[in-house]
Amino acid sequence: MSDAPAPLSRRGFLLRAAAVTAAAAAVPYSQALVTPAYAAEPRDYTFPKAVREGVARAEARNKRLLAGADSANGWDMETAADRGGSIATRPVPGTPVTDLQVRLGAPETVLVHVVRRFHYEIAELQPGEAVGWTAPKGLRGPVRNLASGTAVRIRPGHYPPGTKGGYFPLELAVLRDILAELDGVVRWGGDDRAVDEALFYLAVGPDDKRLTAVAERLRAGGDRAPGEGAGTVVDVHEKGRRSAAEALARRQRKAA
Template identity: 85%
Template sequence: MSATPASPLSRRGLLLRAAAVAAATAVLPHSQALASPAYAAEPRDYAFPKAVREGVARAEARNERLLTGTRSANGWDMETAADRGGSIATRPVPGTPVTDLQVRLGAPETVLVHLVRRFHYEIAGLQPGEAVGWTAPKGLRGPARNLASGTAVRVRPGHYPPGTKGGYFPLELAVLRDILAELDGVVRWGGDDRAVDEALFYLAAGPGDARLTAVAERLRARETTAGGGVGTLVDVHDKRRRSAAEALARRQRNAA
């Protein structure tokens, strides 16, 4: 007589299984964790600990409260609020007066904070409030929707109104292009879009993009190296750097 096939796991069941496995792995050696009920048993055979069930319930409630159910133009989940236990939180931009940049935690934060720091040091000194990250989704259109996922920033928006071109002097534009090239194209400038927005910078890499992870890791490593972080003198007219910046600019403009 053949065995009755196991029924598919529900999303909640998968969350519970994952949470229980994580808890078991944290306290047991690897071999014991694999043999533990959290790993081996079917959901119907194992009573998940109360703490695990409550944790999953809180996570589901948080997602229900914060996620809009849609993604921004670059593929990241948009959220209805920052600093509410979700993926978007307020972060300072070290070395600048900007102390309240709301960005998506992890690699997006590393990359966007780096961009804002270089802008402050090499293009124009920022004042409090001149770097704006997360913005409520309602009313956002096109690439600006990336703000609602915490994967974009507006820098000095009062100086570069949407739809207006030519807001940067030539040297400032050269630095801007150098910053984008340093980030290997994982950030796009709104000045290259058809609907021009020269204050807007946003991730051009979606969740799980290996390029974004690699750039963030490189930036973090550089910050721990003497003379390697933001504030170090950069020659944006160096032939190699200028060539890379111009090549990226052509690719991103052509992709508009």
């Protein structure tokens, strides 16, 4: 029987990395230079007590927040936001939306972009018209993605679940262009069998490299010229953009 330690899970690795970073920041620079845990070769590395305790606290906090099930798109659902877990309140720059609760990292980057383009190109949003994380109890189907911080509902009062045809043709063209710009990593609830035209959610899981690639592209400014972004209106009827949007719409409708 091998005595090799069990491989560290992705979540465990991230928790330990976060704790190491936090603990390292708390150690004075001069102390870090003489502490064996920092000076040793990787094979001799030993976590100092402060790091071990930080990891234990982070794991305990994370365990308390997990709902014990995945959302429809494969992400961990959490029972609360802003409690030190993966979901926190973020502003949507350039809009009145200052309280969007989303999953930090790539999901935040992508979903905030969706909300910004919606605000600038479809309808100006008012405070409270973009809803993110929602407690998991009672959620069914794609709406469960809200509980993992990987979905938003935009103007839910204007687009009630089960109701079709809430968008004018030009608004729908912009919506399709937004989805195509994101290479299909976001899906619109209007294409689902249980129609919810207010719902937008990640269509990929946490290990899908497409999500990381799209988020990095958005952070770098996307395919637009310097200074342009979600506040700059694009020509959604340009032939190439329209073709890409229509092709994605066909694929996503077929997958419903």
